[in-house]
Amino acid sequence: MWFGIVSLFPEMFEAVTGYGITGRAVRSGLLEVECWNPRDFTLDRHRTVDDRPYGGGPGMLMKVQPLRDAIQAAKLKAPGQARVIYLSPQGRRLDQAGVSELATADSLILVAGRYEGIDERLLDTDIDEEWSLGDFVLSGGELPAMVMVDAVSRMLPGVLGHEDSAAEDSFAAGLLDCPHYTRPETLDEKQVPAVLLGGNHADIKRWRLKQQLGRTWQRRPDLLEKIELSPEQQALLSEYIREAE
Numbered sequence: 001m002w003f004g005i006v007s008l009f010p011e012m013f014e015a016v017t018g019y020g021i022t023g024r025a026v027r028s029g030l031l032e033v034e035c036w037n038p039r040d041f042t043l044d045r046h047r048t049v050d051d052r053p054y055g056g057g058p059g060m061l062m063k064v065q066p067l068r069d070a071i072q073a074a075k076l077k078a079p080g081q082a083r084v085i086y087l088s089p090q091g092r093r094l095d096q097a098g099v100s101e102l103a104t105a106d107s108l109i110l111v112a113g114r115y116e117g118i119d120e121r122l123l124d125t126d127i128d129e130e131w132s133l134g135d136f137v138l139s140g141g142e143l144p145a146m147v148m149v150d151a152v153s154r155m156l157p158g159v160l161g162h163e164d165s166a167a168e169d170s171f172a173a174g175l176l177d178c179p180h181y182t183r184p185e186t187l188d189e190k191q192v193p194a195v196l197l198g199g200n201h202a203d204i205k206r207w208r209l210k211q212q213l214g215r216t217w218q219r220r221p222d223l224l225e226k227i228e229l230s231p232e233q234q235a236l237l238s239e240y241i242r243e244a245e
């Protein structure tokens, strides 16, 4: 999958292209990330990328012409039909369902805002969709863009080896993840649950699903509202709730 990034700080994206699962995906060619910096599209001596807001007030906006030209350059390079996305708190809240949807695109162009943002008219003419990571304000759209690259890349065939996909399975099922344990068996007098030491894979699978259901019920009942539990899952959850009382 191809990502076009429009950002004043393209070097930040080394965090996803150079490390871990996404870094491996780039090296293997499963993931491509190409950056365009509006500063490279400036026409003035000072390479100005910000501009004053009409109506006054504090802060600046991203200057329209360099930003527009950078987005246009990315669109020309994008394979297939690119969805152009602007990251901001005003956007659609990203969740795993949204990640799955975005992973079906031929290519995504992610526009990372800086200063106080971009001219509203660009959201109608150059941007297709606005997405948000959550109700908080960051200094720029680069970190949200990197989160989107990471989350979407994990959905691409071949990116996750089977060893990475545990968390995938639970959240894909709409549940929180189960607890995980590794050596030592006793840590500060706390034991690893015996079922995990017993080697009975059916029991371990059952215990993990029960923990996913129970933790989701305890911490995020809103997620449970969204899913239809099978009779087996309902029985497991009831067992968890009985044991929790």
Ligand SMILES: Nc1nonc1C(=O)NCC1CCCCC1
Residues within 6 Å of the ligand: 087, 088, 089, 113, 114, 115, 116, 117, 118, 131, 132, 133, 134, 135, 136, 137, 138, 139, 140, 141, 144
């Ligand atoms: N929250 C968020 N989710 O996605 N983006 C977010 C954000 O806080 N972005 C900050 C940007 C927004 C444009 C102007 C410069 C600051």
